[in-house]
Amino acid sequence: MATRTQPPWKEPTSSVPPKFKVYNSLTRTKNPFIPLDPEGKVVTWYSCGPTVYDDAHLGHARNYVTIDILRRIVRDYFEYKIKFVQNVTDVDDKIILRGRQQHLLAGFKQKNPEVTKEVVEVATKAFDAYVTKNLPLLSPNLRPEDFNKESAEKYGAVIAGKALDGESSPGDNEAKIKMHLKTAGAAATALLAPTYAADDFYMGMEDVLLPYLDSLYASSIDANDHSVFTKLTQKYEARFNEDMRNLNVMDPDVVTRVTEYGPQIVEFVQRIIDNGYAYATSDGSVYFDIQSFEKTEGNHYARLEPWNRSNQALQAEGEGALIKKTSEKRSDADFALWKSAKAGEPAWDSPWGPGRPGWHIECSAMASDVLGGQIDIHSGGIDLCFPHHDNELAQSEAYWNQPGKAQWIQYFLHMGHLSISGSKMSKSLKNFITIRDALARGDWTARSLRIIFLLGGWHDGVEVTDDLSKAGSSWESYVSNFFYKIRDLEIHPNTGSNGTEDEKLLQSFEAAKEKLHNALADSFDTPTAMRAISDIITSYNSADKSGLSDKVSFEIARWVTRMVRIFGLDGSADPHDGGIGWAGTDIPAEAKDFVYAASRERDEVRHHAIAGDLSPELLTSIISKDKPAAQQEGAAAPYAKVLSTFQEDLKSLAEKKAPAKDFLALCDRLRDLDLWDLGIYLEDRENAPAMVRPVDAELRTAREQKEALAKQKREAREKREREEAEKKAKLAEQAKISPQEMFKTAEFSAWDADGLPTKDKDGADVPKSKMKKLKKEWEKQKKLHEEHLKSVGSSA
Structure with missing residues (x-):
């Protein structure tokens, strides 16, 4: 079907001027954002949610975290009220297939708890079927013991990280081959195990058994027993929600689920048929009629990606592998609104017979039900443009049937992919890292x-x-270090200000605010906004602090805090409460009284110890400024103990009249051990009190590197000392040998009175040149031996 001219985008009208522009996939350009709300205050937003059949991975995090960032900017920076709706896809081809396969495998394992000969026969057939389907270059009926050798021969280029042809760059096809090689390899290993432990065997065979058992027994599933599938989806929806909250993604205002929208979806499909834009087939399916839709003036199909409207691969992917094929489709491009029931699938009643919703219809029906016939924003991953969102758009406008008058979605926002080694992160490619694994391992926060x-x-x-x-770690550390400095001003205020430094910094501050505002107003240009935050911190760091007022410092810090909170970088903290800092830049409240007291005392002790005037009376005066740490309970107890122990140790050193170096060592111990172990560090500064700050990842890394270097130097020193000791021990043993005896070996046959050899082992005279060399060695040994005898004599 040829690409038709696309209709012009209808810009919403409003008396309220737009606050920002946004890149709109409908126009493939930036458009002024104008809400449909006549007062320009409320924004309706529908976002495609998860398909819940497995744990969410970092690719999903890219989509949902990024949407959350945009949502927060629209709400908290541009101050719109948002009604945010997100669906949960709990019925689709992948869910049906995965739920059914897991159900069948669980039944197989229950019937076969031990790995018998019959189980191995089934597993071998599953292995053969998997290899034949997914690795066609390998021999049919390949023996498991030959798998590694033949894989290396036929797929060597892919294994080596190249394209299958050995020349071009590898892509998703090679990623799939690697996945299949890994799966088949695990199965081959399991089949070759000398003894079969059931758990290990099934773990290795799982991914080849799943499709094989499904091919045999899929039709045995009861279509009315939805628990086969909801058992899977309820589990992974709960885990998805946990992952999102752990990533500080805000909950949707409204959550819709396909399984809860059966009647509404049926009604939605029926109305499209009634409007003349869909047709039922004899098998009980319903298809969207693209040709009839486009015959009506003002209706257009594939508005997001018109170049893909004839892409059969994407069309097939959108239809799904489980749909029945029918010759009654009026066009290959027509897509299913309702799929007739098929053995092994869940089914719901409809006027066309038992069946289930097509993939795209769910979002149209649910979004329309909650938000109506016109919606401001629709968001999702960029791979959803075609066919999913293009089909949504067409069928929704066919439902509302207002050709040329109203467009269903005003702004489509599509998030870019997350890639690893050039390949999109994907469940189907199994090249993903789950969110919970990444967070648990500490790869990311x-x-x-x-x-x-x-x-x-x-x-x-x-x-x-x-x-x-x-780059991310560097930016985070840069902002954290800025907050540490501002926090320190709360404890150690800067009393000086000459006005000039304030004025200079405020000029930089205004420039940063303008830069950030223009960036966010220009389609949420967060990279530039992040640089604006870095810029003002750089200006602050470069300012002459002695001439800078705390008022200006705090004003800048509050703005930086507000912005990082708007971006969602500080949990659920309120961007508008006037706070300073983000989580991790302040010590616990219960620690402050005791830690700040210990830090003050330590500063004074160090100062006087270095100056050499730390008297017992002065020490008593220093300690008496802080009340003794009374018995504390709960969270404050360890901090109180550190203060009281430090004070007692200072008194003990004073009573012993210890040298200054002992007091300095005690101060170092307080910093490097006692407080460090409680997650607090005292950062010593020249001509300024120590900065009290939490121990963060940057500090830990620096200490680990320092300790590793110290260990390396210590080991090198110990090696040198060990070699020196061995050398001395060897020399001491050698010294015991008398020079008269040192050459009496089989190499010679005659010696003079001093023990110097005169003839070699064959009776020939020792050459003069060699005699000269031997004489030097003899004299050296004579001196060494005489020293040994002296040491023995004096010892005796």
């Missing part, structure tokens, strides 16, 4: 992951690299 998304454009792809991770 909710903040660090969000930062790397902010450092890239929301509509652009993000490639996970070491450089990107370092």
Whole structure:
């Protein structure tokens, strides 16, 4: 079907001027954002949610965290009220297939708890079927013991990280081959195990048994027993919600689920038929009629990606592998609104017979039900443009049937992919890292992951690299260190200000605010906004602090705090409460009284110990400024103990009249051990009190590197000392030998009175040149031996 001219985008009208522009996939350009709300205050937003059949991975985090960032900016920076709706896809081809396969495998394992000969026969057939389907270059009926050798021969280029042809760059096809090689390899290993432990065997065979058992027994599933599938979806929806909250993604205002919208979806499909834009087939399916839709003036199909409207691969992917094929489709491009029931699938009643919703219809029906016939924003991953969102758009406008008058969605926002080694992160490619694994291992935190998304454009792809991770860590540390300095001003105020430094910094501050505002108003340009935050921190760090007022410092800090909170970098903290800092830049409240007291005392003790005037009377005066740490309970107890122990140790050193170096060592111990172990560090500064700050990842890394270097130097020193000791011991043993005896070996046959050899072992005279060399060795040994005898004599 040829691409038709696309209709002009209808800009919403409003008397309220737009606050920002946004890249709109409908126009493929930036458009002024104008809400449909006549008062320009409320924004309706529908976002495609998860398909819940497995744990969410970092690719999902890219989508949902980025949408959350945009949502927060629209709400908290541009101050719109948002009604945010997100669906949960709990019925689709992948869910049906995965739920059914898991159900069948569980039944098979229950019937066969031990690995018998019959189980191995089934597993071998499953292995053969998997290899035949997914690795066609390998021999049919390949023996498991030959798998590694033949894989290396036929797929060597792919294993080596190249394209299958050995020349071009590898892509998703090679990623799939690697996945299939890994799966088949695990199965081959399981089949070759000399003894079969059931758990290990099934673990290795699982991914080849799943499709094989499904091919045999799928039709045995009761279509009315939805628990086969909801058991899977309820589990993974709960886990998805946990993951999102752990990433500080706000909950939707409304959540819709396909399984809860059966009647509404049926009604939605029926109305499209009634409007003349869909037709039922004899098998009980219903298809969207693209030709009839486009015959009506003002209706257009594939508005988001018109170049893909004839892409059969994408069309087939959108229809799903489980749909019945029918010759009654009027066009190959027509897509299913309702799929007739098929053995092994869940089914619901409808006027056309038992069946289930098509993939795209669910979002149209649910979004329309909650938000109506016109919606401001629709968001999702960029791979959803075609066919999913294009089909949604067409069928929704066919439902509302207002050709030329109203467009269903005003702004489509699509998030770029997250890639690893050039390949999109995907469940189907099994090249993903789950969110919970990444967080549990410490690869990422909710903040660090969000930062790397902010450092890239929301509509652009993000490639996970070491450089990107370092850039994110660097930005986070830069902001944290700024907050540490501002926190310190609360304890050690700066009393000086000359006005000039304030004025200079305020000029930089205004420039940063303007830069950030213009960036966010220009389609949420967060990379530029992040640089604006870095810029003002750089200006602050460069300012002459002695001439800077705390008022200006705090004003800048409050603005930085507000912005990082708007971006979601500080949990659920309120961006508008006037606070300063983010989580991790302040010590616990219960620690403050005791830690600040210990830090003050330590500063004074160090100062006087270095000056050499630390008298017992002066020490008593220093300690008496703080009340003794009374018995504390609960969270304050360890901090109180550190203060009281430090004070007692100071008194003990004073009573002993210890040298200054002992007092300095005690101060170092307080910093490096006692407080460090409680997660607090005292950062010593020249001509200023120590900065009290939490121990963070940067400090830990620096200490680990320092300790590793110290260990390396210590081991090198110990090695030198050991070699020196061995050398001395060897020399001591050698010294015991008399020079008269040192050459009496089989190498010679005659010696003079001093023990110097005169003839070699064959009776020939020793050459003069050699005699000269031997004489030198003899004299050296004579001296060494005489020293040994002296040492023995004096010892005796």
